[in-house]
Every structure is written in structure tokens, then in C-alpha cells.
Amino acid sequence: xxxIPKKLPDRVLHGSMLLGAVRPGWWKKIDPETLDMPxxxxxxxxxxxxxxxxxxxxLNLQHGFEGIAHGxxxxxxxxxxxxxxxxxxxxxxxxx
Numbered sequence: 710x711x712x713i714p715k716k717l718p719d720r721v722l723h724g725s726m727l728l729g730a731v732r733p734g735w736w737k738k739i740d741p742e743t744l745d746m747p748x749x750x751x752x753x754x755x756x757x758x759x760x761x762x763x764x765x766x767x768l769n770l771q772h773g774f775e776g777i778a779h780g781x782x783x784x785x786x787x788x789x790x791x792x793x794x795x796x797x798x799x800x801x802x803x804x805x
Contacts, residue, residue, distance in 0.1 A: 713778040721780035721798045
């Protein structure tokens with residue numbers, strides 16, 4: 710997968726659109742107060758599908774490039790500085 714959006718908000722939007730296609734109304738299952746993207750059962754996929762791995766499987770995505778392209782994972786270089794932003798972007802999307 711070569712065309713991974715560079716900006717995290719674009720990747721999150723891409724993931725939300727895929728979620729909408731596979732699981733309409735997915736956002737109703739999310740508790741923004743407990744949302745914590747690095748945690749398997751509290752991330753978006755965990756709250757919708759039970760855990761991160763089940764969500765990736767349900768969306769037919771591979772770990773790594775595909776997970777990153779859809780905003781469900783971060784690049785290793787992003788892990789140190791981007792986790793608060795990552796959580797905030799998903800929460801803002803839920804507020805819209």
C-alpha cells in the first residue's frame with residue numbers, strides 16, 4: 710500500500726469511512742471517555758469489535774501499512790509524540 714496519507718487526520722477519516730461501510734452506526738458503540746487508541750480493547754476497533762485484532766480482521770486489514778493508512782495504527786516514529794493527538798482526532802470525529 711503506497712498511498713498512505715501523510716497527515717493523521719486524513720488517515721483517521723479514511724478509517725472512519727471504512728468502518729461506516731462495514732459497520733454502519735459504529736460510532737454509537739464508542740465511549741469517548743474511555744477511548745485510548747494504543748489499548749486493544751479501548752481503541753476504536755476494540756470498542757466496536759471487542760478488540761483490535763478482531764476489528765482488523767472484520768475490516769479485512771493487515772497490521773502495519775493498512776492499519777496505519779486507516780488511522781488504526783501509527784508509524785513507529787509517531788508513537789512517542791502523536792498518541793494524544795491520535796486520541797483527540799478520533800474523539801473530535803465522534804463529536805461531529
